[in-house]
Amino acid sequence: xxxxxxxxxxxxxxxxxxxxxxxxxxxxxxxxxxxxxxxxxxxxxxxxxxxxxxxxxxxxxxxxxxxxxxxxxxxxxxxxxxxxxxxxxxxxxxxxxxxxxxxxxxxxxxxxxxxxxxxxxxxxxxxxxxxxxxxxxxxxxxxxxxxxxxxxxxxxxxxxxxxxxxxxxxxxxxxxxxxxxxxxxxxxxxxxxxxxxxxxxxxxxxxxxxxxxxxxxxxxxxxxxxxxxxxxxxxxxxxxxxxxxxxxxxxxxxxxxxxxxxxxxxxxxxxxxxxxxxxxxxxxxxxxxxxxxxxxxxxxxxxxxxxxxxxxxxxxxxxxxxxxxxxxxxxxxxxxxxxxxxxxxxxxxxxxxxxxxxxxxxxxxxxxxxxxxxxxxxxxxxxxxxxxxxxxxxxxxxxxxxxxxxxxxxxxxxxxxxxxxxxxxxxxxxxxxxxxxxxxxxxxxxxxxxxxxxxxxxxxxxxxxxxxxxxxxxxxxxxxxxxxxxxxxxxxxxxxxxxxxxxxxxxxxxxxxxxxxxxxxxxxxxxxxxxxx
Amino acid sequence: xxxxxxxxxxxxxxxxxxxxxxxxxxxxxxxxxxxxxxxxxxxxxxxxxxxxxxxxxxxxxxxxxxxxxxxxxxxxxxxxxxxxxxxxxxxxxxxxxxxxxxxxxxxxxxxxxxxxxx
Numbered sequence: 001x002x003x004x005x006x007x008x009x010x011x012x013x014x015x016x017x018x019x020x021x022x023x024x025x026x027x028x029x030x031x032x033x034x035x036x037x038x039x040x041x042x043x044x045x046x047x048x049x050x051x052x053x054x055x056x057x058x059x060x061x062x063x064x065x066x067x068x069x070x071x072x073x074x075x076x077x078x079x080x081x082x083x084x085x086x087x088x089x090x091x092x093x094x095x096x097x098x099x100x101x102x103x104x105x106x107x108x109x110x111x112x113x114x115x116x117x118x119x120x121x122x123x124x125x126x127x128x129x130x131x132x133x134x135x136x137x138x139x140x141x142x143x144x145x146x147x148x149x150x151x152x153x154x155x156x157x158x159x160x161x162x163x164x165x166x167x168x169x170x171x172x173x174x175x176x177x178x179x180x181x182x183x184x185x186x187x188x189x190x191x192x193x194x195x196x197x198x199x200x201x202x203x204x205x206x207x208x209x210x211x212x213x214x215x216x217x218x219x220x221x222x223x224x225x226x227x228x229x230x231x232x233x234x235x236x237x238x239x240x241x242x243x244x245x246x247x248x249x250x251x252x253x254x255x256x257x258x259x260x261x262x263x264x265x266x267x268x269x270x271x272x273x274x275x276x277x278x279x280x281x282x283x284x285x286x287x288x289x290x291x292x293x294x295x296x297x298x299x300x301x302x303x304x305x306x307x308x309x310x311x312x313x314x315x316x317x318x319x320x321x322x323x324x325x326x327x328x329x330x331x332x333x334x335x336x337x338x339x340x341x342x343x344x345x346x347x348x349x350x351x352x353x354x355x356x357x358x359x360x361x362x363x364x365x366x367x368x369x370x371x372x373x374x375x376x377x378x379x380x381x382x383x384x385x386x387x388x389x390x391x392x393x394x395x396x397x398x399x400x401x402x403x404x405x406x407x408x409x410x411x412x413x414x415x416x417x418x419x420x421x422x423x424x425x426x427x428x429x430x431x432x433x434x435x436x437x438x439x440x441x442x443x444x445x446x447x448x449x450x451x452x453x454x455x456x457x458x459x460x461x462x463x464x465x466x467x468x469x470x471x472x473x474x475x476x477x478x479x480x481x482x483x484x485x486x487x488x489x490x491x492x493x494x495x496x497x498x499x500x501x502x503x504x505x506x507x508x509x510x511x512x513x514x515x516x517x518x519x520x521x522x523x524x525x526x527x528x529x530x531x532x533x
Numbered sequence: 534x535x536x537x538x539x540x541x542x543x544x545x546x547x548x549x550x551x552x553x554x555x556x557x558x559x560x561x562x563x564x565x566x567x568x569x570x571x572x573x574x575x576x577x578x579x580x581x582x583x584x585x586x587x588x589x590x591x592x593x594x595x596x597x598x599x600x601x602x603x604x605x606x607x608x609x610x611x612x613x614x615x616x617x618x619x620x621x622x623x624x625x626x627x628x629x630x631x632x633x634x635x636x637x638x639x640x641x642x643x644x645x646x647x648x649x650x651x
Contacts, residue, residue, distance in 0.1 A: 016614065018608065018609045019606075097606065102606070102610070103613045106610055106614070107613040110614050114621055156621075177537035177538075177589065178537050201541075201582070205548075209574065218628070222631070238570045238571065242575075282540075282544060285544070286547040287551070289548055289578060290555070305558055
């Protein structure tokens with residue numbers, strides 16, 4: 001299908017209102033990264049408080065800090081960045097000239113900005129920001145226990161951000177399903193595009209539950225009686241976790257896809273077990289919609305047996321995916337670039353998060369560990385030690401395509417090793433503290449518990465993570481000032497985005513190579529090799 | 534593009550099957566029984582996904598019958614920004630309206646209570 005463009009307005013206007021999916025995704029990524037830095041600062045203050053065993057901030061301020069840290073990292077950083085990556089690369093990977101619904105994608109960006117500002121503006125109100133955790137459970141979040149407008153701003157902010165994410169997911173899903181280039185069949189879509197398809201399915205069909213839950217919460221705060229009859233507050237939790245568990249996978253699948261692309265490229269091999277991987281992804285995503293109430297095992301108000309069964313069943317598709325990733329590495333000509341190291345970091349560290357998840361999927365064990373630091377360690381291993389490593393792998397891998405410049409390898413490797421040390425130093429001791437009985441969300445603890453040494457160690461680790469992020473920012477600035485051009489395909493990659501210029505032109509492609517598999521560029525190289533005498 | 538709807542239909546069917554698996558757990562009950570909200574939410578998502586798949590399938594069959602017009606691509610859209618601003622204002626306006634309306638009812642009730650002989 002041919003395309004024609006409407007006339008272009010002035011550059012400043014284009015920066016704010018440009019509908020090019022690449023510009024929208026870049027802006028969204030930048031906004032999300034600013035929120036990541038802000039959320040990271042909150043984490044450092046919290047860690048200082050726990051290392052000093054209280055005294056840095058008050059209990060109420062500490063409540064606001066962990067609420068806004070969790071909310072920022074989930075609603076404003078990982079999910080938006082995961083979807084922004086899809087918004088940028090899915091049209092390129094399927095050979096489309098544009099994303100489906102570019103205006104809706106732009107609206108999603110502004111909803112992210114408006115929602116983020118709304119959530120953070122709570123700090124400017126007299127009562128402070130929201131302090132009922134990132135899930136905002138009733139009655140903790142009602143007008144008695146969370147008075148003031150900080151909570152209101154949080155509710156509106158989260159609603160706006162979530163609405164924007166649903167819009168983005170719809171655009172990406174329709175692009176992958178309806179805007180593919182000739183020859184790009186469903187079973188020729190790259191692994192990352194498939195991971196975005198399942199991510200968007202989860203977003204479109206699970207995220208509306210959060211908006212409903214927040215509307216009910218708002219009504220409960222002002223009029224009461226909404227979450228008090230019947231199961232009441234438990235129904236809020238059911239609605240929240242119907243969103244709250246799939247969102248964990250929205251923060252996982254895109255990074256599995258990124259790691260899949262990186263592993264295949266830097267092994268110089270085709271992705272092993274492509275068909276099995278896609279089927280496993282679809283089953284995994286479906287199962288992840290059916291496990292939400294394992295967060296409610298200890299409440300006695302959920303069908304524990306069913307949710308324990310489905311939660312444990314997740315290991316089957318997860319195992320297939322891990323097998324495919326490892327088998328792709330097996331026998332490959334490995335190139336240990338920074339992107340590849342981050343991908344390996346993802347594979348190893350996510351495994352720790354995944355295996356400890358099996359422990360928490362068992363109700364008898366969960367009764368002992370729920371609300372302890374063991375849970376905090378588990379989800380930080382999945383989301384930070386796992387997904388954030390996948391994300392940085394993706395940034396190092398795709399940075400040349402985004403900017404036309406290479407990120408420095410020496411600084412990149414320093415970033416990687418600092419982050420590995422910092423991450424494990426911060427989050428591994430939490431397993432020990434959790435099994436020793438340290439509960440989450442406490443601002444201080446008795447000296448007799450002997451927890452301070454491990455807490456100091458964790459705080460040192462958090463500082464090392466901050467240092468690694470600083471190294472990354474320096475690397476980005478140095479690389480952007482470099483005059484050396486990366487070229488169209490500096491890695492010898494396999495998928496369609498590397499067949500166009502770096503950065504890609506407005507309509508993505510001037511010409512497309514023939515598409516006969518999920519790795520068209522590898523097909524071209526193979527054909528060229530076969531043709532050589 | 535053919536067969537795009539099949540992804541949604543297949544995934545919706547998978548969710549539907551998982552909802553069906555959930556229902557027998559009601560008879561087991563044990564310490565905790567089945568809660569209606571659980572199959573309603575999962576079944577609702579399954580139904581919505583199936584419906585979206587069928588709509589997409591229908592759409593494809595119509596487009597397949599020779600829609601080869603050039604696609605017009607917008608370079609920018611101020612209207613999208615205005616839409617978001619409007620949505621924010623609507624949310625705030627709806628909140629204020631609900632608060633005001635609720636307040637009026639509350640005041641009317643209080644007046645009635647005061648007027649009643651004690």
